[in-house]
Amino acid sequence: MSASLAISLDAMGGDNAPDMVVRGAEIARQRFPDVHFLLFGDEARLQPLLRELPELAKVSTIRHTDIVVAMDDKPSQALRAGRGSSMRLAIDAVQDGEAAAVVSAGNTGALMAMAKFVLKTMPGIDRPAIASFFPTMRSESVMLDLGANVQCDANNLVQFAVMGNVFARAVLGVQQPSMGILNVGAEELKGHDAVKVAASMLRDVPLPGRFVGFVEGDDIAKGTVDVVVTDGFTGNIALKTIEGTVKLYGHWLKQTFSMSIWSKLAYLFARPALNGLRAQVDPRRYNGAILMGLNGICVKSHGGTDSFGFANAIGVAVNMVQNDAMERMRQDLAQLMAVPGGEAMAAAL
Template sequence: MTGTPNRDPVIALDVMSGEAGAAEAVAAADIAAERYPRLSFLLFGHQPVIAAELERWPRLSARAEVIHSDDVVAMGDKPSQALRRARTTSMGMAIDAVKQGKANAAVSAGNTGALMAMSLFSLRTMPGIDRPALAAVLPTLKSESVMLDLGANTECDATNLVQFAVMGAAFARTVLGLERPKVALLNIGEEELKGTGEIRAAATVLKGARLPMQFLGFVEGDKIGSGDVDVVVTDGFSGNIALKTAEGTSRLVTGLLGNAFRSSIWGKLGYFIARGALESLRAHLDPNAHNGAVFLGLNGIVVKSHGSANARGLANAIGVAHDLITDDVSRRIRDDLAGVNMALATTLEPDAA
């Protein structure tokens, strides 16, 4: 379903996938129902399990329909295996609800590769988009930023990177509320001659295109967390490594701080004094607070939650879907692509694309 809906938005929620289980998924839907009074749900999964959970949440029960599925995509399933079972799984049925126009967005905490394969097969890419990209919001020193691609495409040409920039900027305008987000390509240096031919060619196009963004050129990996760039654009191979490195560094820092505060009586006293600041830091770095990655570029909205997200985290992912629906991010992307296609055609040589 594309375009702004004429009726209240509907979320197709894959209840059974992910590590947290059906109880957390249903609780997350109730949190989202409280936050967004117009939102309603299609809950896909094992009907007796979901019905039992719904008894605890009367508010959600009044705004949810349960659709039974016998099968669940396991976290260890190969995408090709999951794709063959798409019609019978809670994940595949949730995506199909978007295709059929019964829901405005699908949300799942399940297997990322399977979710990508099913979404691409069912919804296809938007006109003017060669490949979809996985985008997510990351914490920075200043606030938050968007990064894409985070693993959907291991190799990308200049055209792909330009399209990712367009989609990422539209996403940032919706989720971060920025009128003209600052966009940069991830590179090994900020100088114009640094990087591969594809990165340099993409930069040339983005400099010349008239788009609702501020293109800053290149950004290095150590500047991602500074908050000076709102949208970081890269191929999926580099983006996934950068994301996992940032997550590992976050755990390293919090672990070292914990060890230091437990190491002596003075450390424990220091923790007592700095407890408020440390709790604020923990909340800022909490993955549940930034949960909800999106497959941009499809003919429909699909949001991926962390597999281990708690109810609050999954509710935040549902919130991302809600914002993308109400702000009609698909229309934003289509409009912006119209402004960049001419620049692509006139700037990129056939062998550079």
């Protein structure tokens, strides 16, 4: 390969694969002309799509497999039967050094299980977490976990805080991140035992920035903290609620500006501002969650996204590689463990 950067794609993962994946790769190719794509999937379906996109075909290699991990497959089932699947082979390419990152819109549980099995976790991390960032009233915030770990104990939440803190510094550029645990209230007495114990532990962990304590659901959009820590059950619900709310307001706006001739005229004047708002809150812009804590870059795209959203997920992977985020994360974790008081962190982790 003549390109300087290879990205492996699970071409059969997602509700609209492989068309969405291939067309997303074409959009990403225009943004990142030095990237080469390894497409893992059914060659009989991929080849005709690439023939329609000759420029993409020049920078793509198809690795054939007709085995696909279904969206409803259990993680254990995918691990046993999916060894030759498009998802597994795309992950293997990262482990083998053929690709710098993998992107998949497939089954989240299967992707996490396979990625953890193949790539392994970083030292000091028991469970990888899904992390992504969101626009807020203040700037941007990262939240994790977004669905990888439905049940978490206090140690898991502390580990998520460590990973989120490093992510905020390495990717968002926030040198002194503020952190908070998502809870049913900001008061110290509220919440179940896991969040209470995690909060107590985080007050003693020597991380850059500050731990502010508990935050509530409305603090996510406010940007009260740079890092929102939660379990995967709550985080995934929060994520889907945010996405649904954006769609609801879009639906209401469309209805409002269609009510009468006057509202339609008002829309003509407001259209430039509304287009800007639509672009700002478009969830496809923030598509591409990172499986944090692995020895390799693995990006999870929303399963129902379109080609534009998948292209942005590819962009997340490329930016992670180009910013050398993984090595910075390893170094930061090692430094955090070595600083005075690091023994407390080791005990916490």
